[in-house]
Amino acid sequence: xxxxxxxxxxxxxxxxxxxxxxxxxxxxxxxxxxxxxxxxxxxxxxxxxxxxxxxxxxxxxxxxxxxxxxxxxxxxxxxxxxxxxxxxxxxxxxxxxxxxxxxxxxxxxxxxxxxxxxxxxxxxxxxxxxxxxxxxxxxxxxxxxxxxxxxxxxxxxxxxxxxxxxxxxxxxxxxxxxxxxxxxxxxxxxxxxxxxxxxxxxxxxxxxxxxxxxxxxxxxxxxxxxxxxxxxxxxxxxxxxxxxxxxxxxxxxxxxxxxxxxxxxxxxxxxxxxxxxxxxxxxxxxxxxxxxxxxxxxxxxxxxxxxxxxxxxxxxxxxxxxxxxxxxxxxxxxxxxxxxxxxxxxxxxxxxxxxxxxxxxxxxxxxxxxxxxxxxxxxxxxxxxxxxxxxxxxxxxxxxxxxxxxxxxxxxxxxxxxxxxxxxxxxxxxxxxxxxxxxxxxxxxxxxxxxxxxxxxxxxxxx
Amino acid sequence: xxxxxxxxxxxxxxxxxxxxxxxxxxxxxxxxxxxxxxxxxxxxxxxxxxxxxxxxxxxxxxxxxxxxxxxxxxxxxxxxxxxxxxxxxxxxxxxxxx
Numbered sequence: 001x002x003x004x005x006x007x008x009x010x011x012x013x014x015x016x017x018x019x020x021x022x023x024x025x026x027x028x029x030x031x032x033x034x035x036x037x038x039x040x041x042x043x044x045x046x047x048x049x050x051x052x053x054x055x056x057x058x059x060x061x062x063x064x065x066x067x068x069x070x071x072x073x074x075x076x077x078x079x080x081x082x083x084x085x086x087x088x089x090x091x092x093x094x095x096x097x098x099x100x101x102x103x104x105x106x107x108x109x110x111x112x113x114x115x116x117x118x119x120x121x122x123x124x125x126x127x128x129x130x131x132x133x134x135x136x137x138x139x140x141x142x143x144x145x146x147x148x149x150x151x152x153x154x155x156x157x158x159x160x161x162x163x164x165x166x167x168x169x170x171x172x173x174x175x176x177x178x179x180x181x182x183x184x185x186x187x188x189x190x191x192x193x194x195x196x197x198x199x200x201x202x203x204x205x206x207x208x209x210x211x212x213x214x215x216x217x218x219x220x221x222x223x224x225x226x227x228x229x230x231x232x233x234x235x236x237x238x239x240x241x242x243x244x245x246x247x248x249x250x251x252x253x254x255x256x257x258x259x260x261x262x263x264x265x266x267x268x269x270x271x272x273x274x275x276x277x278x279x280x281x282x283x284x285x286x287x288x289x290x291x292x293x294x295x296x297x298x299x300x301x302x303x304x305x306x307x308x309x310x311x312x313x314x315x316x317x318x319x320x321x322x323x324x325x326x327x328x329x330x331x332x333x334x335x336x337x338x339x340x341x342x343x344x345x346x347x348x349x350x351x352x353x354x355x356x357x358x359x360x361x362x363x364x365x366x367x368x369x370x371x372x373x374x375x376x377x378x379x380x381x382x383x384x385x386x387x388x389x390x391x392x393x394x395x396x397x398x399x400x401x402x403x404x405x406x407x408x409x410x411x412x413x414x415x416x417x418x419x420x421x422x423x424x425x426x427x428x429x430x431x432x433x434x435x436x437x438x439x440x441x442x443x444x445x446x447x448x449x450x451x452x453x454x455x456x457x458x459x460x461x462x463x
Numbered sequence: 464x465x466x467x468x469x470x471x472x473x474x475x476x477x478x479x480x481x482x483x484x485x486x487x488x489x490x491x492x493x494x495x496x497x498x499x500x501x502x503x504x505x506x507x508x509x510x511x512x513x514x515x516x517x518x519x520x521x522x523x524x525x526x527x528x529x530x531x532x533x534x535x536x537x538x539x540x541x542x543x544x545x546x547x548x549x550x551x552x553x554x555x556x557x558x559x560x561x
Contacts, residue, residue, distance in 0.1 A: 035538075036522070036541055037542065045521075046490070052472070053472045053473040053488075054469060085541070120521065121519060130508070130518075133464065134518070135518045136519055139517075139518065139520040142519075143495060146495070146540075147490075147491035147496075147499075148467055148471060152464055152465055237503075238514065256464065267523070383508075383526070384525065386508055386511055417523060417524055417525040420525075452528070452536040454534075454535060454536070
């Protein structure tokens with residue numbers, strides 16, 4: 001590892017890999033860091049290991065996953081410097097950052113930084129969601145990729161969004177015993193999405209895929225309950241049953257695993273810590289860094305590519321990685337403005353194509369209001385510090401009006417996950433309790449360390 | 464709670480969880496290997512003592528924190544198994560390396 005790189009890329013998913021490949025073409029020095037053990041991000045997680053050690057699983061995961069093969073291979077063969085298992089925990093104002101790898105903290109400097117840290121599944125705070133046996137639906141999909149494992153007993157999937165159906169479909173192919181899919185999507189959302197259908201037809205492959213996934217679930221004889229409400233998980237030491245209301249009737253499934261999903265949201269930990277300006281995205285109700293058409297953030301020298309900017313899927317992420325790398329090459333003086341603009345055209349066209357379906361999907365799958373603000377006060381919101389929805393409401397009523405104050409009052413967001421799992425929910429609760437918008441109550445400040453680090457590791461750090 | 468879809472073509476590996484041997488397969492994460500071996504929870508919540516298991520499988524929920532080869536607070540869903548790994552549940556409070 002050198003002391004300084006022209007372009008430092010955080011994240012080796014589609015955006016980070018594409019950016020690295022593009023940058024290497026223009027002979028600028030590149031280092032890629034990723035906290036996972038190999039390249040691929042979440043969409044192509046562990047693609048090389050899956051292909052070589054678990055070929056049947058690789059086949060099962062299908063073309064959406066296999067698209068990553070070429071990307072990973074091109075990246076590897078380009079000989080780009082890559083450090084896997086590296087977790088960024090601190091940034092410095094003078095274009096340097098610190099990461100933890102193999103129990104040791106190291107520092108690296110950069111001329112330009114590309115944040116390609118992607119998205120995370122929107123946390124779904126329902127009563128009982130901390131019980132072993134409850135996990136994200138996209139999480140189950142990631143588990144299949146990263147370790148070739150699936151839930152061993154009876155499963156129910158619940159929530160909404162394309163990834164819920166994709167996860168269900170792959171588990172059906174894996175012959176997992178699925179008792180039902182509980183859809184929180186309401187019929188009204190279909191009407192709301194309808195005006196955006198003509199535009200979405202320009203990227204009809206997404207719609208056809210959605211229909212194909214749903215048909216596969218139906219053909220497998222799995223019942224789908226639409227417009228469900230009051231979802232909750234129950235059990236003593238682990239999940240035993242899933243309860244919900246459907247058309248005014250309460251229903252129960254006894255299962256070992258509940259997979260919940262309500263879409264994905266940008267992972268803003270690093271852009272917050274870097275001090276980038278963020279905007280509230282009302283339609284999907286999340287925060288995202290404010291970016292220009294090249295992915296440049298409000299902080300000089302810091303750009304963002306992929307779902308860490310706006311959630312738009314793997315293919316747009318890949319194209320946006322190219323754009324950010326072209327911009328970096330131009331800013332570093334490696335290519336001319338004309339070269340950048342000309343090369344960008346291909347990628348802008350790809351982005352325009354895939355963006356056509358986004359408004360339709362975003363209208364059809366808005367986050368379920370019941371999980372934005374949990375209707376049951378005893379629902380845990382902050383998993384780490386075990387703070388309930390009721391405690392947040394009480395703290396707001398006692399005068400904690402924004403997220404920083406709520407953190408101080410309740411300890412929410414102060415555990416090891418540093419608010420990754422509760423920030424959006426705390427903001428929604430604080431906003432609703434005060435009759436405000438989440439953008440008025442703010443978010444948690446980014447504070448180091450982003451990842452747990454011991455004093456020993458800190459003391460042994462190499463600078 | 465979890466099962467392997469198919470056996471891996473990789474090596475069989477033995478890891479140690481709370482001083483007991485557990486068989487694992489090359490190319491899977493520590494957290495997955497433990498749940499495939501029938502371990503149902505990896506940690507307990509610091510206040511209530513309630514059982515917890517991985518929720519996100521991608522490094523954001525921190526429910527998979529374990530002590531691995533003497534290093535505390537490792538995210539076991541991100542770390543591939545290696546022969547002879549010594550794994551323990553976290554000490555009572557987060558941050559204590561005991």
